[in-house]
Amino acid sequence: MGSLKRYQHYIGGEWVDPASGEWIESSNPYSGQPWAEFPRGNQADADRAVEAAYNAFTSGDWPSIGPTARGALMRKLGDLIATNAQELAKIEVQDNGKLIAEMGAQLGYVPQWYYYYGGLADKIEGAVLPIDKPDTFNYTLHEPLGVCVAITPWNSPLLITAWKLAPALAAGNTVVLKPSEFTSASAFEFVKLVEEAGFPPGVVNVVSGYGKEIGEALVSHDKVAKVSFTGGTMSGTRVNENAASGLKKVSLELGGKSPNIVFDDCEMDNAVKGVISGIFAATGQTCIAGSRLLVQESIHDEFVDKLVAFAKTAQIGDPMSLDTQVGPVTTPPQYEKILSYFDVAKEDGAECVLGGGKPDDPALGGGWFVQPTIYTGVSNSMRIAQEEIFGPVLSVIPFKDDNHAVEIANDVVYGLASGLWTQSIRRAIGISKLIQAGTVWVNTYRAVSFVSPFGGYKRSGLGKESGQQAIKDYMQTKSVWISTATEVPNPFVIR
Numbered sequence: 001m002g003s004l005k006r007y008q009h010y011i012g013g014e015w016v017d018p019a020s021g022e023w024i025e026s027s028n029p030y031s032g033q034p035w036a037e038f039p040r041g042n043q044a045d046a047d048r049a050v051e052a053a054y055n056a057f058t059s060g061d062w063p064s065i066g067p068t069a070r071g072a073l074m075r076k077l078g079d080l081i082a083t084n085a086q087e088l089a090k091i092e093v094q095d096n097g098k099l100i101a102e103m104g105a106q107l108g109y110v111p112q113w114y115y116y117y118g119g120l121a122d123k124i125e126g127a128v129l130p131i132d133k134p135d136t137f138n139y140t141l142h143e144p145l146g147v148c149v150a151i152t153p154w155n156s157p158l159l160i161t162a163w164k165l166a167p168a169l170a171a172g173n174t175v176v177l178k179p180s181e182f183t184s185a186s187a188f189e190f191v192k193l194v195e196e197a198g199f200p201p202g203v204v205n206v207v208s209g210y211g212k213e214i215g216e217a218l219v220s221h222d223k224v225a226k227v228s229f230t231g232g233t234m235s236g237t238r239v240n241e242n243a244a245s246g247l248k249k250v251s252l253e254l255g256g257k258s259p260n261i262v263f264d265d266c267e268m269d270n271a272v273k274g275v276i277s278g279i280f281a282a283t284g285q286t287c288i289a290g291s292r293l294l295v296q297e298s299i300h301d302e303f304v305d306k307l308v309a310f311a312k313t314a315q316i317g318d319p320m321s322l323d324t325q326v327g328p329v330t331t332p333p334q335y336e337k338i339l340s341y342f343d344v345a346k347e348d349g350a351e352c353v354l355g356g357g358k359p360d361d362p363a364l365g366g367g368w369f370v371q372p373t374i375y376t377g378v379s380n381s382m383r384i385a386q387e388e389i390f391g392p393v394l395s396v397i398p399f400k401d402d403n404h405a406v407e408i409a410n411d412v413v414y415g416l417a418s419g420l421w422t423q424s425i426r427r428a429i430g431i432s433k434l435i436q437a438g439t440v441w442v443n444t445y446r447a448v449s450f451v452s453p454f455g456g457y458k459r460s461g462l463g464k465e466s467g468q469q470a471i472k473d474y475m476q477t478k479s480v481w482i483s484t485a486t487e488v489p490n491p492f493v494i495r
């Protein structure tokens with residue numbers, strides 16, 4: 001116990017113990033051994049953090065730091081993240097078990113969100129409106145909302161944090177960040193850089209704990225103006241319900257069951273790589289996992305053979321090693337969930353052509369590993385085709401023609417992402433329009449950028465992150481009316 005790294009909440013610029021006096025153990029998914037402890041936050045901690053954020057929004061230095069100076073602070077923060085990217089990546093790997101190769105690249109890219117929104121901070125312009133009233137001057141102001149709560153999942157902690165914090169801060173808000181109870185370490189390390197960059201105390205606060213405890217307390221707090229949530233669809237629905245009673249603004253990035261659609265005119269070797277990257281990269285633990293492979297009947301057998309042959313070469317192992325391609329599952333409940341779907345697939349009558357269990361390599365020790373798994377003979381009504389597994393488990397579903405592909409692709413409650421593999425521009429443009437998903441990748445997969453809006457259709461979410469619009473979602477518009485008339489006219493008539 002004594003050797004575990006113990007973190008504290010960061011509230012109002014101070015490191016403080018949780019009111020409960022309790023901590024949550026976090027284990028390294030590769031070894032299965034505990035390595036850190038996070039504060040178990042509750043209502044009292046939520047109150048304290050929101051008060052600190054509210055005070056920083058209404059008093060002190062932050063309200064008088066103009067947008068240009070905010071942009072400069074954000075660029076400094078981006079630089080500090082860039083300098084510390086490898087260290088932050090190592091902490092994330094230790095906490096969530098994803099590959100150092102992936103997390104290193106991710107953390108190297110995260111500064112871009114702070115640069116981009118830092119640049120936008122002083123480019124949000126109001127307007128003087130050509131108002132239709134005599135002797136009247138009318139203009140608009142775009143103002144921050146106030147205290148924003150950012151809640152993140154365990155799979156890409158600091159990337160998803162950047163998607164929320166960068167527009168929120170650029171817009172002039174203050175933030176309470178609650179990372180996942182499984183992977184809070186990197187958020188606590190990151191906030192040290194926020195302090196070093198020179199953000200005033202209380203502008204960014206970090207608290208940890210369970211969703212049902214401190215998460216709900218934050219979402220329900222009267223002084224919170226907006227909740228930006230990334231996580232599972234069930235939790236997101238609950239967040240939406242709790243936020244609704246206070247009429248808070250909400251953005252939700254939720255789960256997915258994304259179709260990766262391979263047409264008979266694809267470049268087959270590229271499509272194989274695209275399907276692999278969609279489902280086995282990050283051990284399938286991404287919201288955008290291409291977990292349904294829709295493949296045209298005429299090439300089905302040849303494609304599946306190539307896919308299985310390629311997938312068999314995947315190196316499973318230590319996520320800290322640069323050679324590893326598939327690492328462990330991040331959390332014990334997630335590990336159990338994936339294993340349970342192997343039984344579901346059997347009951348559904350799907351045919352397992354790869355994996356379907358735990359690897360038997362003793363070198364993998366106490367880690368939470370599952371085999372990269374492929375099922376064929378899947379119909380779209382099976383549970384493995386409809387439910388988000390969040391692991392390296394692929395369901396292969398054959399289709400006849402374009403209409404059939406679109407029908408299957410859209411026959412699911414989710415709508416986060418999709419992939420198309422085709423050489424035909426007619427197909428690429430036509431089918432992109434018909435797919436009910438917030439992202440369509442054509443002849444690529446898993447590409448994201450600060451420039452391009454990201455978010456789900458249907459039950460995959462509400463609102464968008466990244467891109468210029470996202471900063472407006474952290475702002476509200478005020479209309480200011482000034483009369484230049486020398487006399488107030490009849491007070492009983494609307495103007």
Ligand code: NAD
Nearest residue numbers: 152153154179180211215216231232235238253254255287
């Ligand atoms: P989760 O929903 O269990 O938890 C996410 C976060 O929400 C955690 O910080 C948790 O403590 C908190 N939380 C849970 N219930 C809450 C509640 N009632 N009120 C307030 N906070 C609550 O999700 P997870 O298991 O950490 O992450 C996996 C899920 O996240 C998957 O469904 C995945 O698809 C989704 N995800 C979506 C995106 C996206 O951008 N669309 C990105 C990554 C992950």
